Amino acid sequence: MRTSSTGSRIFTYLFLVVLLLLVVFPVYYGSSAASWGPRTATRSRRPSSRSAGCTRRTSATSCRSSRWAAVRQLRAPTAAITIGQVVTSALAAYAFVFLPLRKRGLWFGLFLSTMMIPFEAIIIPNYLTVSTWGLKNTVAGLALPFLASGFGTFLLRQSFLGFPTELRDAARVDGAGHLRFLWSILLPLSRPTLAALGIYSALSAWNMYFWPLLVTEAPSDQTIQIGIGQLQTSDGQDPGLVLAGVVLALIPTLLLVVFGQRFIVRGLTAGAVK
Amino acid sequence: MDRPGLPRPALVVFALFVFYPLVRSIVLSFQGTDIIGRPAGFVGGDNYAQMFSDPDFGQTILVTVAFVVATVVPSIAIALAIALALQGRIRGIRFFRTAFALPFAFSVATASVVFQVLYNPASGVLNGLLSYIGVGPVQWLTNPTWPCGRCARRRCGCSWATTCSSSAPGSARSTRRSSRRPRSTAPRVAAQPVDHPAAHHAAAVLPRRHRDGPGPAELRQIKILTVGGPERRTTTLVYSIYDQAFNNNNSNFGYASAQAVVLLLVVLAVTAVQFGILERKVFYR
Numbered sequence A: 001m002r003t004s005s006t007g008s009r010i011f012t013y014l015f016l017v018v019l020l021l022l023v024v025f026p027v028y029y030g031s032s033a034a035s036w037g038p039r040t041a042t043r044s045r046r047p048s049s050r051s052a053g054c055t056r057r058t059s060a061t062s063c064r065s066s067r068w069a070a071v072r073q074l075r076a077p078t079a080a081i082t083i084g085q086v087v088t089s090a091l092a093a094y095a096f097v098f099l100p101l102r103k104r105g106l107w108f109g110l111f112l113s114t115m116m117i118p119f120e121a122i123i124i125p126n127y128l129t130v131s132t133w134g135l136k137n138t139v140a141g142l143a144l145p146f147l148a149s150g151f152g153t154f155l156l157r158q159s160f161l162g163f164p165t166e167l168r169d170a171a172r173v174d175g176a177g178h179l180r181f182l183w184s185i186l187l188p189l190s191r192p193t194l195a196a197l198g199i200y201s202a203l204s205a206w207n208m209y210f211w212p213l214l215v216t217e218a219p220s221d222q223t224i225q226i227g228i229g230q231l232q233t234s235d236g237q238d239p240g241l242v243l244a245g246v247v248l249a250l251i252p253t254l255l256l257v258v259f260g261q262r263f264i265v266r267g268l269t270a271g272a273v274k
Numbered sequence B: 001m002d003r004p005g006l007p008r009p010a011l012v013v014f015a016l017f018v019f020y021p022l023v024r025s026i027v028l029s030f031q032g033t034d035i036i037g038r039p040a041g042f043v044g045g046d047n048y049a050q051m052f053s054d055p056d057f058g059q060t061i062l063v064t065v066a067f068v069v070a071t072v073v074p075s076i077a078i079a080l081a082i083a084l085a086l087q088g089r090i091r092g093i094r095f096f097r098t099a100f101a102l103p104f105a106f107s108v109a110t111a112s113v114v115f116q117v118l119y120n121p122a123s124g125v126l127n128g129l130l131s132y133i134g135v136g137p138v139q140w141l142t143n144p145t146w147p148c149g150r151c152a153r154r155r156c157g158c159s160w161a162t163t164c165s166s167s168a169p170g171s172a173r174s175t176r177r178s179s180r181r182p183r184s185t186a187p188r189v190a191a192q193p194v195d196h197p198a199a200h201h202a203a204a205v206l207p208r209r210h211r212d213g214p215g216p217a218e219l220r221q222i223k224i225l226t227v228g229g230p231e232r233r234t235t236t237l238v239y240s241i242y243d244q245a246f247n248n249n250n251s252n253f254g255y256a257s258a259q260a261v262v263l264l265l266v267v268l269a270v271t272a273v274q275f276g277i278l279e280r281k282v283f284y285r
Helices: A006-033 A040-045 A057-065 A067-098 A104-116 A119-132 A139-146 A150-161 A165-173 A178-189 A191-206 A210-215 A224-234 A239-269 B008-028 B046-053 B055-085 B093-105 B108-119 B125-132 B147-159 B163-178 B183-188 B197-225 B237-245 B253-284
Strands: B031-033 B039-042
Touching: A006 B055, A006 B093, A067 A104, A067 A139, A067 A150, A067 A178, A067 A191, A067 B008, A104 A150, A104 B008, A104 B253, A119 A139, A119 A210, A119 B008, A119 B237, A119 B253, A139 A210, A139 B008, A150 A191, A165 A178, A178 A191, A191 A239, A210 A224, A224 A239, A239 B093, A239 B108, B008 B253, B031 B046, B031 B253, B039 B253, B046 B253, B055 B237, B237 B253
Parallel strands: none
Antiparallel strands: B031 B039
16 A cells, blocks of 8 residues: 555556546536526526526526525524534533533433434424424524534544643643633634534534425525525426526535635544544 | 533533433324324324334335445445545645545535436436437436436435545545554554544544434435435435425324334434444454
8 A cells, every 4th residue: 555556556546536526527517507508498488587687697596586595594593503513512522521520421421322313303393392482484493403512512522632731730720710711722722623613513504404494484584405405396497597506505615615624634633642 | 610510501402402302202103193283192002003004114114224225335435445545645635635525515405406417317417428328318316116226326426425425534534644653554444443543533423424314315315306206216214204294284293203213213223233333343452
């Protein structure tokens, strides 16, 4: 493996390039096809679909079916979920590492157990809860069930475990209490892991489908992911239009991945090795 | 101020939206449901009896198993292969890493839509390519003999877009991490990282992603791609739950809850096996 004779090296490159083509093709295809013109049939069927000012393909989508509204619709819950998960996970992880809790193992086990319960298995009662509270079609309804994360707690705990005890002691000697230490020393130094968790949460929140499908009813409240599904059923004749919607949904996450990739890699392994 | 209740916010959320619903799911599964979705009294095991005597449910389970096997196995294999290939000293490794991370960005909704266009029998790229080698147009999404194979294939294709690739960075991560160690361990990558702390991360990330795989991912792609058809051959457990509880205002919450309980038990069993195996390798090897 390491000796890398020319043969094996060429093979590796070949393998990677072939896989790369398979990975990137749908991405490329999706984004380029978004700029295709509509078929003539589609155009005649929907002559008034473009209002003034909608010149480019993507903007045609947004003008017609208010996809931008759908994107905006997703911004608040995504932010709420991301911030919520990072905050609650950081607090809990801190307690599990630095506080002398009684039955610490039990509590941590309880947190971990939430990772093993599939959300679909509890979605019906959650739906009933949120609708009884009158939170359907609200940001709160979308975000509430996801404000804490067993995975996030686990990730941050692993990272905190690797934190040098000398720094902890130094902070204590200087009179820093728990919250002070957490806020001014631990969190700034754990930035890569926090970023990793944030990106991960944001990606999952943005890409949610089942839950928003249930708790949003009015089209104006629906998220882009669901909008795409509907575009796709109602505009099956016009792949360009549908894919334009896809691009709209994809841009934020693509940016996150491209610019956050190093955090994802570094952050998820940070704290793995002490 | 010595011991602030720091885990409390998370605990409240879990209590309200994980543990309470868990209990309520089980309770609901023993209850009937009236036509507008209100619980209509205790019915004992009726929902379960109905479920297990329903041939559709058997089919649903089979489809789910086939779906999971056809997606998880290739995606792990491919992820490992990518991870191994990325382990060598390679020019442009940054580029490759970023490129392979791209599908992270796809939601299953977006990926499904892209693949639906690819699969389009008349104008899709796949049939276009097939016609070059002289194979007639294939009705990818509607041919009743193929949908499961299609699911798998789409999923393999899409594993590039979702499952596989999300695990690819995972295993690539632990592999890359371990690349600082003597290279002689490299080919044993499957066994090697398990004694490595990074394996705990992989172990935490991978099963989770794969549970996400047969879970919500599945619902999205099935809802978008095939709507459970043809002839229920792509109806999996999660889709069935959705179908019973929410589709067309069915509101059959009791019966759907019984299926949800089955889903829960299956996932717990799989997780237990996963942990059993991992545990042995990680700690006692």
